[in-house]
Amino acid sequence: MTSLLEGAKKLVTRGTEIGARISALEAAAAASRGRVDDDLVDEAEAIAGRAAGRLKLSAQHTVVGIAGATGSGKSSTFNALTGLELSAVGVRRPTTSWASACVWGTEGATELLEWLGIPPRHQTTRDSMLDTRREDASMAGVVLLDLPDHDSTEVSHHLEVDRLVLLTDLLVWVLDPQKYADAAIHDRYLAPLSSHADVMVVVLNHIDIVPEDRRESMIADVRRLLDQDGLRQVPVIAVSARHGIGMPELRAEIARRVDDKQATRQRLEADIRGVATRLAEASGDATSRALSEQRIADLDDALADAAGVPTVVDAVERSTRLRAGRATGWPVVAWFSRLKPDPLKRLHLDLGDAAASLSGRSRTSLPATTPVQRARVDTEVRALADDAAAGLGRPWADAVRRASTSRLPDLGDSLDRAVGETDLDVATIPSWAGVVRVLQWALILIALAGGAWLAVLAVLGYLQVSVGDAPGLGPVPIPTLMLLGGVLLGILLAALCRWLVSVTASRRAASADRRLRSAVHRVTDELVVQPVAAELAAYTVVRTNLATMLK
Secondary structure, eight states, rough: HHHHHHHHHHHOTTTTOOOHHHHHHHHHHHHHHHSSSSHHHHHHHOOOOOOHHHTTTTOOEEEEEEEEEESSOOHHHHHHTTTSSSOOOOSOOOOOOOOOEEEEEOOTHHHHHHHHHHOOGEEEEEGGTTTTOOHTTTTTTTTEEEEOOOOOOHHHHHHHHHHHHHHHSEEEEEOOTTTTTOOOHHIIIGGGGGGGGGGGEEEOOOOGGGGGGHHHHHHHHHHHHHHHTTTOOOOEOOOOOOTTHHHHHHHHHHHHHHHHHHHHHHHHHHHHHHHHHHHHHOOSOOOOOOOHHHHHHHHHHHHHHHHHHHHHHHHHHHHHHHHHHHHSSSSHHGGGGGGGGGHHHTTTOOHHHHHHHTTTOOOOOOOOOOOHHHHHHHHHHHHHHHHHHOOOOOHHHHHHHHHHHTTGGGGGHHHHHHHHSSSSSSOOOHHHHHHHHHHHHHHHHHHHHHHHHHHHHHHHHHOOOOOOOOOTTTTTEEEHHHHHHHHHHHHHHHHHHHHHHHHHHHHHHHHHHHHHHEEEEEEEEHIIIHHHHHHHHHHHHHHHHHHHHOO
């Protein structure tokens, strides 16, 4: 990044942040990978790589590419601009089989030519010719390329043109009066480069063979075609490379572009803006958003229902009533409750988190999810995804929907595990129930002691053994009071505890409901929310960086 920004400082004028735009393009392309069309993402990454590479090279040179069709006079124009016969000239067949370069000013140009892929044997240094003509001085800093013919029958030739068209800072398209309307150049090059109007010049060559009374109308026709291609700002210069007509104007136009040091920056910005515009079109113009909390809550409810949370909560309440009722009920009849099955044991949920893992059980015995419950889950997942994808471009909307369902096959096992591993805190009876149990047994023992006392008195009376009257409390003998009081107080205490058992069961059920729903929410977050949020976060990265590139 340091070298990139250092190169940016050489190329940009005040207020321009080309380095930041390249970084933004890299980030947007990375975030778009797997969501937006791969060809577009590949192009974005390639442009970012080319731009970063260009920033590290000479900022004192402007790469000017001369391109055209067979017989257009492209090489003649190149020779006329250099003042040397560097390129072979022909009219019947392609004669430019490779790119040739002529450089005005060698300092810093070597690495640039290597980056362009121009071998040394095809390079000419203009200042090595000891030519100090004024027009050559105005071309200082130019790297002039004569590209192969774009309509060559040799595949390697037009592939080379395609490669170098992407690397040049300023493009000079040479048209022939007889073929200037050829769709090959308009459809393949000019129209697709409509966003690059600031770094293009169109030359109508061989103007000398056109009758003077037709020249203006022909130039106007070329202008019309360029306007149709979206290139209204591109200048059209009529020249005759052979006779030098219009060459001073062409040279001056190139010199002007080179002198203001804007061509390289404009080319890079045009490349970035062009691909950024296509990324923006693919992504849509919706603002970045977060998932709706209400949608998440609705999905949690659907998953909790599908996971059997209401069933478990009901079992917790009934199990608490059963266990606490057994502990606090009158011991004489409380043992009958042991004949009733514990609802939590039937669901394999009675041991708590640690004991469940020790037991080796991997699944609960909750009822299977019903079709209605599955349909509700599907509906809520779809609603969450649709809400998140609203307004997004189709690729991103599809990515959000794929993310929302990508881990649904794991949902059943994850929910069952979440419910099974949740500590419901029902393994022990409430502490107050233990106290009541002790009191109940104490009352039972008192009643038994009173009953035994009365039994002894009855036996002794039957045997006519005089032991006197039993001590009493008022008119009631103490043994009788112990027997009746122990039984009556035990029954009364059991009746009073029924209310406490009910309150405790309700509280434990509410606590279990909260714990279970929290566990279900973690499953929702892991399997649905996080994947969707990741797509929305990537979309935010793209939108943020697109704003940087398109501002």
